[in-house]
Amino acid sequence: MLKLDRITKRYGTLTALDGVSLEIAPGEFFGLLGPNGAGKSTLMSLVAGLRAPEAGRITLDGRRVTAADPATRISLGLVPQAIALYEDLSAEQNLQIFGELYGLRGPDLRARIDEALEAVQLADRRRDQVKTFSGGMQRRLNLVAALLHRPRLLLCDEPTVGVDPQSRNAIFDFLEARVRAGLTVIYSTHYMEEATRLCSRIAIIDHGRIHALGTLDELLARLPFRDEISFPATPATAELAARLAAHGQIIRDGGTHRFRPATAFRTSAFYALAESLALPPRLFVTERPTLEALFLHLTGRTLRE
Numbered sequence: 491m492l493k494l495d496r497i498t499k500r501y502g503t504l505t506a507l508d509g510v511s512l513e514i515a516p517g518e519f520f521g522l523l524g525p526n527g528a529g530k531s532t533l534m535s536l537v538a539g540l541r542a543p544e545a546g547r548i549t550l551d552g553r554r555v556t557a558a559d560p561a562t563r564i565s566l567g568l569v570p571q572a573i574a575l576y577e578d579l580s581a582e583q584n585l586q587i588f589g590e591l592y593g594l595r596g597p598d599l600r601a602r603i604d605e606a607l608e609a610v611q612l613a614d615r616r617r618d619q620v621k622t623f624s625g626g627m628q629r630r631l632n633l634v635a636a637l638l639h640r641p642r643l644l645l646c647d648e649p650t651v652g653v654d655p656q657s658r659n660a661i662f663d664f665l666e667a668r669v670r671a672g673l674t675v676i677y678s679t680h681y682m683e684e685a686t687r688l689c690s691r692i693a694i695i696d697h698g699r700i701h702a703l704g705t706l707d708e709l710l711a712r713l714p715f716r717d718e719i720s721f722p723a724t725p726a727t728a729e730l731a732a733r734l735a736a737h738g739q740i741i742r743d744g745g746t747h748r749f750r751p752a753t754a755f756r757t758s759a760f761y762a763l764a765e766s767l768a769l770p771p772r773l774f775v776t777e778r779p780t781l782e783a784l785f786l787h788l789t790g791r792t793l794r795e
């Protein structure tokens with residue numbers, strides 16, 4: 491559906507995107523995971539045709555995306571990182587303006603506005619000025635404003651920043667339902683929990699480059715360790731901790747040992763070793779590695795830096 495081919499975007503001497511290539515198929519919930527300044531918003535603005543890259547080509551449904559051609563823009567919706575609403579106008583009036591910008595009119599537009607307000611639980615606030623809304627309510631309105639013209643592709647740029655947990659869950663549920671109904675979403679975030687929960691594929695982006703791309707399982711398989719196993723650091727487990735050092739990384743974390751097995755070391759071998767030392771399985775807690783660990787592994791930085 492969407493193809494980016496070796497895209498480079500510069501702002502003066504700063505290279506915001508550095509040879510980015512990716513392809514997105516219809517129906518994907520695609521995540522762009524990276525810290526502030528990674529290039530996520532720049533990528534969105536190029537796909538939306540708001541800016542032009544210095545090099546490379548973007549095609550949407552086989553048609554080249556250019557700032558001058560409105561045809562590709564009509565098949566996508568953009569939820570920008572900064573809320574873009576008229577705050578002195580009501581929820582309803584905002585949707586009316588967005589709808590009219592896309593050429594919608596009359597009873598069809600009214601029906602779509604009703605449906606949109608219902609979908610994000612704002613029907614009872616439809617006549618209130620947007621400036622009286624919480625951050626989460628504004629986000630929800632901004633989201634449906636981008637969907638009134640029923641685009642096939644939705645670009646969501648960090649739509650949960652400054653949002654209360656209740657609105658965040660409402661946004662997640664809403665997007666998941668839309669993707670089940672066939673919408674394609676590109677979702678940028680610096681929260682690994684969001685990418686983990688929502689996205690069918692994730693690109694890890696930093697300093698304008700894609701460092702890894704795949705499903706969550708594919709990405710985590712790139713780590714040189716598997717599930718982390720932790721157990722209490724006691725005299726009884728000292729021998730186990732000492733022997734594990736040969737099979738991976740063992741870290742003392744307060745009263746706990748954390749063991750990151752080398753990829754060749756099987757979990758079954760771990761339990762066999764524990765059993766041979768008469769240590770019961772209930773001592774051990776297994777934890778899956780996270781995207782945060784992968785980001786650190788790939789870039790040497792944390793997502794919050």
Ligand SMILES: Nc1ncnc2c1ncn2[C@@H]1O[C@H](COP(=O)(O)OP(=O)(O)O)[C@@H](O)[C@H]1O
Nearest residue numbers: 501504506524525526527528529530531532533
């Ligand atoms: N309009 C702009 N002019 C100059 N530099 C910009 C502009 N927009 C973004 N940048 C820079 O480009 C890099 C990528 O920014 P951005 O795409 O906003 O990243 P993200 O959305 O991942 O935080 C950053 O270093 C940022 O400071």
Ligand SMILES: [Mg+2]
Nearest residue numbers: 530531532571
């Ligand atoms: Mg951004």
